[in-house]
Amino acid sequence: MTALSETRAQPGRAAIVIPRRRPRIKGSSIAIFVFLTMVSLFVAIPLYVVIVTSFKPIGEITLGQIFNLPVQWTVQPWMKAWNEMCTGLACDGIKQGFFNSVAILFPSLVLSIAIASVTGYALALWNVRWADGFLFVLFICAFVPFQIIMIPLIIVVASLGIFGTVWAIALVHAVLSMPLLTLIFRNFYKDIPRELINAAIMDSGSFWKIFWEIVLPMSGNIMVVVLILMITTVWNDYLVGLTFGGISTKPMTVILANSVITSRGEAIYNVNMAAALLTAVPPLVVYFALGRFFVQGITSGAIKG
Amino acid sequence: MPEVRFEHIVKRFGSFNVLEDLSLRVEDGEFLVLLGPSGCGKTTLLNLLAGLLDVTGGRITIGERDVTDLDPSQRGLAMVFQSYALYPTKTVEGNLRFGLSALKLDKAEIERRVAWAAQLLQIDKMMNRKPSQLSGGQRQRVAIGRALVKHAGVLLFDEPLSNLDAKLRTEMRMEIKKLHAALHQTIVYVTHDQIEAMTMATRIAVMDQGVIQQIGTPDEIYEKPANLFVARFIGAPPINTFDATLETTGGKLVARHAPTAIEIDLSHHEFRTAPQAGAPVVVGLRPEHFAVNDASRDDGAMRLSLPVRYSERTGSDATAFLEAGEQLLAVRIEPSLMSRLRIGDTMAASFPMDKLAVFDARSGLRM
Numbered sequence: 001m002t003a004l005s006e007t008r009a010q011p012g013r014a015a016i017v018i019p020r021r022r023p024r025i026k027g028s029s030i031a032i033f034v035f036l037t038m039v040s041l042f043v044a045i046p047l048y049v050v051i052v053t054s055f056k057p058i059g060e061i062t063l064g065q066i067f068n069l070p071v072q073w074t075v076q077p078w079m080k081a082w083n084e085m086c087t088g089l090a091c092d093g094i095k096q097g098f099f100n101s102v103a104i105l106f107p108s109l110v111l112s113i114a115i116a117s118v119t120g121y122a123l124a125l126w127n128v129r130w131a132d133g134f135l136f137v138l139f140i141c142a143f144v145p146f147q148i149i150m151i152p153l154i155i156v157v158a159s160l161g162i163f164g165t166v167w168a169i170a171l172v173h174a175v176l177s178m179p180l181l182t183l184i185f186r187n188f189y190k191d192i193p194r195e196l197i198n199a200a201i202m203d204s205g206s207f208w209k210i211f212w213e214i215v216l217p218m219s220g221n222i223m224v225v226v227l228i229l230m231i232t233t234v235w236n237d238y239l240v241g242l243t244f245g246g247i248s249t250k251p252m253t254v255i256l257a258n259s260v261i262t263s264r265g266e267a268i269y270n271v272n273m274a275a276a277l278l279t280a281v282p283p284l285v286v287y288f289a290l291g292r293f294f295v296q297g298i299t300s301g302a303i304k305g
Numbered sequence: 306m307p308e309v310r311f312e313h314i315v316k317r318f319g320s321f322n323v324l325e326d327l328s329l330r331v332e333d334g335e336f337l338v339l340l341g342p343s344g345c346g347k348t349t350l351l352n353l354l355a356g357l358l359d360v361t362g363g364r365i366t367i368g369e370r371d372v373t374d375l376d377p378s379q380r381g382l383a384m385v386f387q388s389y390a391l392y393p394t395k396t397v398e399g400n401l402r403f404g405l406s407a408l409k410l411d412k413a414e415i416e417r418r419v420a421w422a423a424q425l426l427q428i429d430k431m432m433n434r435k436p437s438q439l440s441g442g443q444r445q446r447v448a449i450g451r452a453l454v455k456h457a458g459v460l461l462f463d464e465p466l467s468n469l470d471a472k473l474r475t476e477m478r479m480e481i482k483k484l485h486a487a488l489h490q491t492i493v494y495v496t497h498d499q500i501e502a503m504t505m506a507t508r509i510a511v512m513d514q515g516v517i518q519q520i521g522t523p524d525e526i527y528e529k530p531a532n533l534f535v536a537r538f539i540g541a542p543p544i545n546t547f548d549a550t551l552e553t554t555g556g557k558l559v560a561r562h563a564p565t566a567i568e569i570d571l572s573h574h575e576f577r578t579a580p581q582a583g584a585p586v587v588v589g590l591r592p593e594h595f596a597v598n599d600a601s602r603d604d605g606a607m608r609l610s611l612p613v614r615y616s617e618r619t620g621s622d623a624t625a626f627l628e629a630g631e632q633l634l635a636v637r638i639e640p641s642l643m644s645r646l647r648i649g650d651t652m653a654a655s656f657p658m659d660k661l662a663v664f665d666a667r668s669g670l671r672m
Contacts, residue, residue: 193388193390195386195387195388195390196388196390196391196392196393198355198357198377198384198386198390199384199386199390199391199392199451200392200403201357201377201378202355202356202357202377202378202382202383202384203378203403203404203405203406203407203451204378204403204406204407205376205377205378205379205407206378206406206407209406213392213395213403213406214392214394214395214403217394217395218393218394
């Protein structure tokens with residue numbers, strides 16, 4: 001990336017001046033710069049329109065000047081989106097969806113991380129019979145699209161008697177995320193020095209005690225990575241929430257889609273935009289709060305003593 | 306304190322044979338060092354004893370108990386690892402306590418033992434620190450402390466000093482030796498460092514290619530190596546070896562080194578096996594057994610006059626390398642002598658006949 005600057009002594013001058021060639025911007029840098037600008041504009045322009053529209057009164061929107069800033073700023077659409085937006089016949093706003101999503105999020109996180117971290121720990125650090133075979137099957141499962149197994153999965157969940165509850169959604173999330181999360185945890189735990197685990201095996205010998213007291217406290221970095229990954233996945237999920245959730249457990253995304261797509265009469269753009277933004281904000285907050293650890297987590301593979 | 310027995314141990318990794326029918330008895334209260342080059346199976350043997358690996362065949366007993374199929378934590382052992390293997394998220398105290406977690410002790414006993422070990426190893430001032438805040442030597446002490454609190458009858462060490470710098474290593478060597486003298490635990494200690502083995506062990510088992518080549522006190526191993534491997538492995542600078550042939554000249558049995566025509570009189574050598582004329586042998590001469598420039602005495606010693614090729618000084622010692630045909634002969638000399646030594650000078654050296662080591666060139670065994 002950086003061009004080597006050449007140093008050359010100039011003959012015939014008393015003072016020693018070492019001229020340095022000014023770093024030139026290379027053609028490839030320009031290409032990358034242009035490409036990145038295009039990509040960011042691709043996201044930034046619609047986002048700008050969404051944000052601006054959500055603060056405009058409906059009268060300004062009908063003028064069709066979507067790139068203009070609001071003449072008269074208003075938070076009314078945000079209030080409406082939160083409190084009064086209609087989904088079908090109910091006009092309770094999107095807030096119920098928010099609370100549903102939160103109610104889905106926590107069991108999903110706990111269940112998926114608990115299952116994946118213990119499985120990864122067992123596969124990485126204990127002598128599990130057929131561990132490689134199991135890992136291979138798990139890896140294959142990661143390539144099976146959810147849509148293919150959706151209907152059978154619904155029947156399975158229904159037979160468990162939890163269909164239509166947050167537990168159904170949490171369970172499905174845990175199962176679907178298991179291949180990826182288990183691989184992540186396994187690879188992280190593989191880097192724990194063998195001697196450390198041997199010492200723990202000689203000291204305690206208990207699978208669970210070693211997990212709780214030694215391995216889990218060392219997992220801070222990877223937990224942040226997985227947490228961000230799962231919060232984003234679960235919060236942004238639409239299909240699982242739609243198919244496995246009941247009437248009262250629909251996540252925010254489903255309620256948003258229902259409101260925006262099936263509105264009667266005129267489209268209330270500003271309220272729709274505000275509702276979309278409200279739905280998108282939580283993962284963003286999480287990412288900004290934990291982002292620093294996220295980068296740490298994916299770059300620090302080794303565990304230092 | 307119990308004794309440890311390995312009985313006909315076989316260990317295979319896949320089709321690769323690491324240990325084949327190995328038997329070994331570690332006496333009660335003994336400090337046994339397993340010594341050998343990398344890959345000789347010494348660490349495998351230790352891990353089998355610890356239970357971190359399963360034997361393919363054979364039996365391991367500690368005291369009266371057959372521990373072959375017991376879990377590591379149930380074997381009544383404690384182990385100190387090469388990398389210390391301290392729990393990074395626990396404090397020093399937490400590390401010591403976790404060492405006791407399999408023993409199900411009452412609170413007062415745990416407190417007593419942790420305090421005892423902390424005091425013994427002088428780590429009581431750093432009990433609340435994390436391992437990352439400790440120096441290498443301090444970590445080593447904590448690792449030993451974590452093993453000692455268990456009051457296990459048998460203590461295992463897996464190359465515990467190889468991550469320390471030279472000065473610290475010498476200090477810790479003394480400390481481990483003192484601990485053994487004070488606590489009388491049975492210790493099995495794995496190392497590839499012959500100095501560690503020589504200084505600490507009550508007995509050394511020299512291993513190569515999964516076979517115990519010789520087991521004995523440091524003196525026995527050094528003075529009377531059972532075979533060529535042991536002779537060459539122990540000693541720094543290493544033993545000089547000459548390929549020679551047994552011959553009878555003038556009624557005397559000599560070993561003749563063809564390239565230099567040096568004849569070594571073996572008539573006073575106490576052979577273990579009957580020598581045969583014409584048999585190829587290897588004669589071993591330890592560098593420090595040479596006496597330099599005392600040709601006056603007539604004690605039946607072998608005498609050599611050879612040109613000096615170069616010399617080197619290692620602190621308290623100096624070694625001169627003499628040219629003997631194609632090969633070099635290392636001779637330990639007084640460091641004060643070194644300054645007078647010039648390359649190309651002829652040096653007269655004598656070797657006492659009773660210090661000779663003769664090996665069968667075909668089997669490598671001592672004769």
